[in-house]
Structure formats: C-alpha cells, structure tokens
Amino acid sequence: MTSQRTHRVPVVLVTGFLGAGKTTLLNHLLTNSRGVRIGVVVNDFGSVNVDALSVAGQVDSMLSLENGCLCCAVDASGLDRMLGRLTDPSAGLDLIVVEASGLAEPRSMVRLVLASSDPHVEYGGLIELVDAAEFPAPRVRHPELDEHLRMADLVVLNKTDRAGDDVLPLVRELADGAPVVATTHGRVDPELLFDRIRDPDTGPRQLSFDDLRAECGAGQDHHDHPHAAYDSLTVTTGALHPRRLATFLQGRPAGLYRMKGTVYFGVPNHWQKYELHTVGGYVRLRRTRWDPGEQRCTRLVLIGAGIDAEALRTALESCAEPDPAGLAEQDMVPILRYLES
Numbered sequence: 001m002t003s004q005r006t007h008r009v010p011v012v013l014v015t016g017f018l019g020a021g022k023t024t025l026l027n028h029l030l031t032n033s034r035g036v037r038i039g040v041v042v043n044d045f046g047s048v049n050v051d052a053l054s055v056a057g058q059v060d061s062m063l064s065l066e067n068g069c070l071c072c073a074v075d076a077s078g079l080d081r082m083l084g085r086l087t088d089p090s091a092g093l094d095l096i097v098v099e100a101s102g103l104a105e106p107r108s109m110v111r112l113v114l115a116s117s118d119p120h121v122e123y124g125g126l127i128e129l130v131d132a133a134e135f136p137a138p139r140v141r142h143p144e145l146d147e148h149l150r151m152a153d154l155v156v157l158n159k160t161d162r163a164g165d166d167v168l169p170l171v172r173e174l175a176d177g178a179p180v181v182a183t184t185h186g187r188v189d190p191e192l193l194f195d196r197i198r199d200p201d202t203g204p205r206q207l208s209f210d211d212l213r214a215e216c217g218a219g220q221d222h223h224d225h226p227h228a229a230y231d232s233l234t235v236t237t238g239a240l241h242p243r244r245l246a247t248f249l250q251g252r253p254a255g256l257y258r259m260k261g262t263v264y265f266g267v268p269n270h271w272q273k274y275e276l277h278t279v280g281g282y283v284r285l286r287r288t289r290w291d292p293g294e295q296r297c298t299r300l301v302l303i304g305a306g307i308d309a310e311a312l313r314t315a316l317e318s319c320a321e322p323d324p325a326g327l328a329e330q331d332m333v334p335i336l337r338y339l340e341s
C-alpha cells in the first residue's frame with residue numbers, strides 16, 4: 001500500500017426518500033463502528049437540522065448543513081471544504097458518511113464527490129434506502145426514484161416490519177443487479193461498508209458517463225429533482241396541548257409527507273422531551289431526555305408538496321398551551337397511542 005493510499009478516505013453517500021431511515025441507519029453504523037472512526041456530514045432540508053441533533057454525541061466528527069439540499073450546490077467547493085476538514089490526516093478518520101437530505105438527487109451527490117479536488121477524498125459508493133412501507137406512494141409522484149435504485153451500490157430495503165412480502169421482489173427488480181438488503185431500523189451489517197475500507201477492490205461499481213450525465217448540468221436546472229416541488233417550514237413554540245396536537249396529526253393534509261423534531265408537553269408527569277416523526281401515514285413519538293440546560297420548547301420541521309405553509313404554521317401554533325402544568329395526565333391519552341414501545 002502506498003503512503004498516498006493510506007491518506008485517502010472513502011466517502012459513502014447515504015440517500016433515500018424522506019423518512020426512509022437514513023439517520024436511523026447512520027446511528028446504527030456509529031454505534032457498531034467496531035473501531036472504525038467515522039466522520040459524518042449531515043444535510044437537512046429544513047432550517048433546523050433535526051438529523052444533526054439526532055446523531056450528535058455518537059460520532060467522531062460531524063459537520064452539518066441545513067436549509068437546502070447539498071445536491072443543489074452550484075459547484076463542489078462547499079462540500080469539498082467540508083470533506084477536506086474530515087479527510088485531512090490530522091482528523092484521523094477512516095470513513096466519511098454523508099447523509100443526504102430526503103429530497104436530494106443521488107446522481108448530483110455522486111458527481112460532487114467525484115468532482116472533489118481534494119486528494120484525500122475517495123468515492124466510497126452510494127447506499128440508497130427504501131421505506132418498504134411507504135414506497136408505493138412517493139414512487140408514483142417521483143418516477144425518478146426507480147432510477148435512484150439502479151444507481152446504488154447497495155440498496156437497503158428498510159422498515160420491512162411494516163410492509164408486505166411483495167416489496168422485496170419489486171425492489172430487487174428495480175435495483176437491476178445491485179445488492180438489496182432487507183432490514184428493520186437500518187440494521188445493516190457495518191462490514192458491508194467497512195470492507196470497502198480494508199479492501200478497496202470491493203469498492204463501488206464504476207458509474208458510467210450516462211449514469212452521471214448532468215441532468216442538472218451546465219444550467220443547473222433542478223426542476224426534475226424531487227425537492228423542486230417541496231416546501232419546508234420550521235415551527236418553534238412552547239408547550240403543545242396533547243389533545244390539540246393529536247387532532248392536528250389526524251387531520252394533517254396528504255401533501256405533508258414528513259414532520260420531525262421535538263415536542264414539549266409539560267403536562268404533569270410528562271415533562272420529558274418527545275421526538276415526533278411522521279412519514280406518510282406513519283406517526284411515532286419517542287420519549288427521551290432533555291440535555292442539561294436545553295430549552296424546553298417545541299421545534300418541528302414540516303416538509304411537504306403542495307402544502308399551504310402559513311396555514312400549517314397557524315394550525316400548529318394554535319396547538320400551543322400556555323399553562324400545561326394545569327392539564328391532567330389523561331389529556332396525554334390521545335397522543336400516547338403514537339408512543340414507541
């Protein structure tokens with residue numbers, strides 16, 4: 001192995017539609033890293049990088065980008081600067097994982113990494129996550145998702161606990177020869193990625209010129225990208241009334257595909273921090289702890305197509321409760337049915 005080789009750090013891209021489980025997979029890799037030192041670049045679509053908050057604390061080095069898609073970068077220099085900081089030998093990292101936003105265009109992401117002028121950067125492959133339960137609906141709206149599967153070096157069919165048996169054969173067919181691994185909660189064998197560090201010959205397949213031909217080339221026209229039709233908004237407020245939030249969730253418009261973030265209820269015996277995730281028809285609430293000194297508040301990112309952002313903001317803000325300590329514990333009942341066991 002030459003000394004130059006030892007200084008090249010594989011950069012693996014993790015892509016997949018909104019809510020497919022990218023952060024979950026990333027956290028799985030980080031907690032099962034088996035001594036492999038991993039740097040992370042997290043890119044979120046909203047103005048608050050919820051994904052960055054979810055992985056913080058577990059990672060050897062993390063850089064976060066928010067409010068826009070990395071794939072929209074006009075040139076590679078922004079990503080290059082970030083990758084340069086992580087691949088520098090002084091950072092001592094073995095692998096960089098870039099978690100794309102759920103609306104990123106994988107081809108553009110690959111091009112950005114391949115175009116890197118940083119001699120330490122080595123393209124490490126594309127992992128495309130598929131939400132086995134929600135896959136059919138976004139696929140109708142975004143036929144390009146089929147193509148994303150064809151480009152991948154590894155397809156992870158996630159959330160198989162929520163899906164029927166018919167999805168795996170379909171995804172295998174669409175993946176066109178790329179390996180497909182069926183999982184729950186992003187629990188892929190980390191060796192699938194780490195092997196590539198130890199044995200570069202098992203690295204990503206070479207993408208052809210056609211694969212990479214600039215769909216958003218010289219003119220950088222992003223109208224074909226999934227995110228062109230999507231809006232996001234961030235709502236920050238105090239405590240939410242659990243019943244009002246439950247009603248909001250039940251009546252949320254179909255276009256509101258994704259919600260994520262932190263909810264504060266402040267109801268007696270429910271002072272904890274709650275993480276809320278909605279993906280299509282799926283709603284989950286997870287009880288967790290506030291960090292020391294963390295402000296007790298609600299902060300949610302909402303992402304959808306054809307949504308009336310201001311109406312949603314008003315509707316969610318009107319779930320606020322100025323005196324949550326005055327509520328009774330049974331007010332939590334309608335919302336607790338979404339609580340993860």
Ligand SMILES: Nc1nc2c(ncn2[C@@H]2O[C@H](COP(=O)(O)OP(=O)(O)OP(=O)(O)O)[C@@H](O)[C@H]2O)c(=O)[nH]1
Nearest residue numbers: 018019020021022023024102158159184185277284
């Ligand atoms: N039932 C089930 N839920 C899962 C599984 N994997 C992830 N989830 C849940 O799906 C929700 C979304 O997961 P994330 O990992 O945040 O998805 P993401 O792809 O990072 O989301 P975006 O960055 O917004 O695109 C969370 O509530 C996860 O706990 C799974 O295999 N089964």
